[in-house]
Amino acid sequence: MRAVLLLALKSAWARRLTLGIALVAIALASALLLAVERVRSDARASFTQSVSGVDLVVGARSGAVQLMLYAVFHSGSATNNMRWESFEALATHPAVDWAVPLSLGDGHRGFPVLGTSAAYFDRLRYGDRQALTFSAGKPFAEVFEAVLGSEVAAQLGYRPGDHITLSHGMAELGPEHADKPFTVVGILAPTGTPVDRTVHVDLAAITAIHLDWAGGAPLPGLAIPAEQVRKFDLQPQEITAMLIGLKSRGDVFRLQRHINGYRGEPLLAVMPGVALDELWQTLATVEQTLFALSALVVAVGLAGLTATLLAGLNERRRELAILRALGAGPREIFMMLTVEGLLVTALGVFLGAALLAAGIVTLGPLLREYGVHLALRPPAANEWGLVVSILTTGLLASLVPGWRAWQISLADGLTPRN
Amino acid sequence: MNAQVLLAATLICGMPFAHAQHKHVHGEGRLDAVIDEGSISLDVELPLDAVVGFERAPKNDKQKAALAGAEKILNDAATLWQPTPAAGCSVQSVQVGMPKFDGEHADIDANYVFHCADPAELKAIETTLFKHFKRLYRLETQRSGPVGQGAQRLTPKKPVLVW
Amino acid sequence: MTHSVDQAIRIKELTYRWPRQCADCLAISHFAVAHGERVFLHGPSGSGKSTLLALLGGVALPQTGRIELLGQPLTALSAHARDRFRADHVGFVFQQFNLLPWLSARDNVLLPCIFSTRRRERAGDPQQAAARLLTHLDLAPALWQKPAAELSVGQQQRVAAARALIGQPGILIADEPTSALDAPRQQAFIDLLLAETAAANAALLFVSHDVRLAAHFDRTVALAEVNCAATEAAT
Structure with missing residues (x-):
């Protein structure tokens, strides 16, 4: 045979x-x-891996998928901002375990820049509830420090100690915030999520680089040197969105309803896993x-x-x-x-x-x-x-x-x- | 390419904000399910029309009887919801809120809580809602559970919530 | 007449009719070839030659009568067993295109050893047996590894003869094996074939329309004479 x-x-x-x-x-x-x-x-x-540890994504009222895509995946069209007061109010809600602010809009050589708090590195979970780890360096502690996603570092060849400048908007040739360079202090280990392609800076830094800006361009005749920014109040007026982790899973629907009916401003709370499933359904x-x-x-x-x-x-x-x-x-x-x-x-x-x-x-x-x-x-x-x-x-x-x-x-x- | 598909889908369907906004669609119910450490909490919202075939205050004895019958069925949690038998789940509480007939549309809100002896075995929950209420053809479900969140559309042909 | 066990081929009271034909195309009351006997069967086209070959090969069964090869009634065997029997005991040489063109000459010779365990065993070392046969049949070793398609027609026919002979089958059936050869090569080929069948002690049934080739055979039979169907149709 x-x-x-x-x-x-x-x-x-x-x-x-x-x-x-x-x-x-x-x-x-x-x-x-x-x-x-x-x-x-x-x-x-x-x-799904990218949103595994987040219970709610909150932003100004828009489309659920739009908000989630922009806040978590930094893709799609930008949404309106939400007020800082709303963030503070929700972050201290008794059901909330942790809350991380997100501020998007700037870029570095085609990679999105995310203004956030240091808690981001502790709290964010990806994949099978894994925490972020650093392959080099540490989280940012100062205003002009940046933490790079693995792919940003690999593609652009950055190491801790290098200096980078951010550009306004995502265009590669957008106006530069050249007067306020950032020091790379940390590089994250690969995650297989959008984190890899993100430049992370302190939320205060986003305010700082825009102190002498208005309407997307530097204010003529006004230049605030980097050393001086600390004299200003760097608390933002607005952020793009926030991520919320809950103490108890069971509170998710209640808190979602609470946020969707929030009195301060029209907000939208999205359960990212639900929004993704709905997206797959369509x-x-x-x-x-x-x-x-x-x-x-x-x-x-x-x-x-x-x-x-x-x-x-x-x-x-x-x-x-x-x-x-x-x-x-x-x-x-x-x-x-x-x-x-x-x-x-x-x-x-x-x-x-x-x-x-x-x-x-x-x-x-x-x-x-x-x-x-x-x-x-x-x-x-x-x-x-x-x-x-x-x-x-x-x-x-x-x-x-x-x-x-x-x-x-x-x-x-x-x-x-x- | 994928993002463009996603965006196109976003634009096309628009995804009007907030699932939790109370929109009323005939024949379509909503279910919010939380599966957490041995307990299941099910929040159900059903349009009255899908349950009894009318959505105004009952006009005659027949409609009153239908309403009472529906309430009785909705209170029978053990029949309506069948979690994976191996998980050993038992009914802990049932709350059925029959409509008050004050607005345009009347909804029934109900909450069911189960306790499960062996939560690791819990893999699915089947509902018999569709068998009891033939006018109900869809149950839009949101879930938060051990393997994360998800959305699922339950129908008479697929009456099982799985994750 | 000798006992049937001594016969290589024995046909008795045989009739065959192709499906969907009303007249018999073959009707043989008696035909036999003895062990080691070399018979020239004169059969012009249309004399029922293909049918006889199909019956001898066991790919067709007669409607009535007996057909025995080496004492084994073919009619008693299943189709599968007849395929096995053919592989074990009968070597065929056809008019032309006998070889699988994508195999080397030597691999073509070795083919029967793939299909028949008996012939593989009887060949001893098949490679050596193939080499010996090819040498006897006058094929230069340089040609052995060549794809069959690159050989001349005469070389191909000699490879085919070697293949029919390997593993010493009891019966060799040659159907117009020389018709594609020119006259001098025809005689040379027949001489080789006769010598080799004699050496292997096989019975040879050589079928041809060309009576001039009959000279060297033990016996000549005209198919038209043994085939009553043809006689009837002719008269």
Whole structure:
């Protein structure tokens, strides 16, 4: 039996060009299907990982998803600000365990700058409730100190002790706060969340660099040197949003209702996990359509394989007759053909997975800017499921030429009819 | 690319603020579930119409009977909610607030608290609400639990809250 | 007549009709080839030659009558067992395109040893057996590793003969093996084939339309004479 399979392999190798084309089609189709699935699940995972320890995200009233995307993922359009008094009032609410202010709007060479409090580093949790850790240095303690996310440091080659200047707005060429440089004091370990791409500074620093600014530009004739800023009240009037962790999970709905009905100003409290799920719900149709399309592409690829094998069969009638004369039964002939198709499918899926890995290596960094971390990892259970279904479909597609070869070998016997 | 999809989705659906805002949709109920250290708290809000088929004060004996029947069903927490049996959950308290018929729309608010002996085994909660109230076709659920937060849409075909 | 066990091929009261045809295309009351006997069967096309080959190969079964190879009634065997029997005991050489073009000459010769354990065992060391046969059949060792497709027609036919002979099957059936060869090579090939079948002590059934080739065989039989169906159709 092994020798017969070996013979099938040799025969397939002899037709490697035509089979190769079918193989490439299957590989591309499999890569597409696996990529759709990988991006879907990893996007979900990396988004969910980013909000694992936060019970509520609070900001000015806008869209729930908009607020969450901007506050946690620093992407999408900016929301209105909320008042500092509201932050203080909510931070001292009896149900609240911890509260961290977020102030966004500035950037450093394309990376967002987040003004926050040092509590951020203690309180924020990512992934499976893991705390942030420093790969170098320590949290900021002074106004003009900055803590970098791992990717910021890696991409721009910064180390503790380096000086950086922030720019106003996210544009790479926005006006610079050049007069007030920051010292890098800490670099965070990689988290696979937007933290990696963020420059963290003290909330007071955001106020400080804008002391002599108005309306997005420096005030003419007014320049406050960095050494002088401490003389000013650096408490902000407004912040972008706040993150809240609760003492007891059970209070989340009550506090959410409280904040949504807050008297001081119109606020919105979002349960980030809920908002994400709702986002996935609305995206489900898009995902399913993409998935269905790529499944269809796989089906087309496998149909191509069937067509290739069937078309080749006519030219192989003599080969089949020779094998018959040598003692091969219709069963063996059937098996040779089916194995050939299955083999091409399996190689195609394998190649597709390799293509996906190559794609992740080359294109993965691009997706990171949007908070989606594609990890190079062995296929997960759902992807194995896809692999198995591609192989099963490939087997079904190979049964057709196998069955046809069976018929031919029975009809032709030892002398092929042409 | 993904962020653009996300943004597009945000813009398209708009996601009008605040889930907790009381919007009233016929046939659609809301469920807030907290699963915390061996206790389950379920806050349910059902449009009266989905429960009894009308949403004004009962006009005749038949409607009064329907209302009383609904209240009885809603008080039977052990039948309405079925947490994973292995978790050994038992009803601790039930509060059913029948509508007062003062506003435009009438809602039923109910709260159920369960205590579970073996919270590690708790994996899902099934509801029989849809079997009892045929006009209810959707229960928008928000959950905060051991594996984080989530939203799920329960329907007559999928009446199980899982996490 | 000798006992059937001594016969390599024995056919008795056989009729065969292809599916969906109303007349028999083969009807043989008696035909036999003895062990080691070399028989020339004269069969022009249309004489039922392909049908006879299919029956001898066991890929078709007669509607009535007996067909025995080496004492084994084929009709008593399942399809699978007939495939095995063919692999074990019968070597075939066809008109042309006998070889799998993507295998080397030597690997083509070794093919029967893949399908038949018996022939692999009887070949001793299959590699050596193949080398010996190829040498006897006058194929230069330089050609052994070449893909079959690159050999000339005459070389291919000699490789095919070596393949039919490896592992010493009891019966060799050659169907117009020389028709693709030019006249001088025809005779050379037949000489080689006769010598090798004699050496292997195999029975040879050589089927051809060309009576001129019959000279060197032990016996010549015209298929038209043994096939009553053809006779009836002709008259």
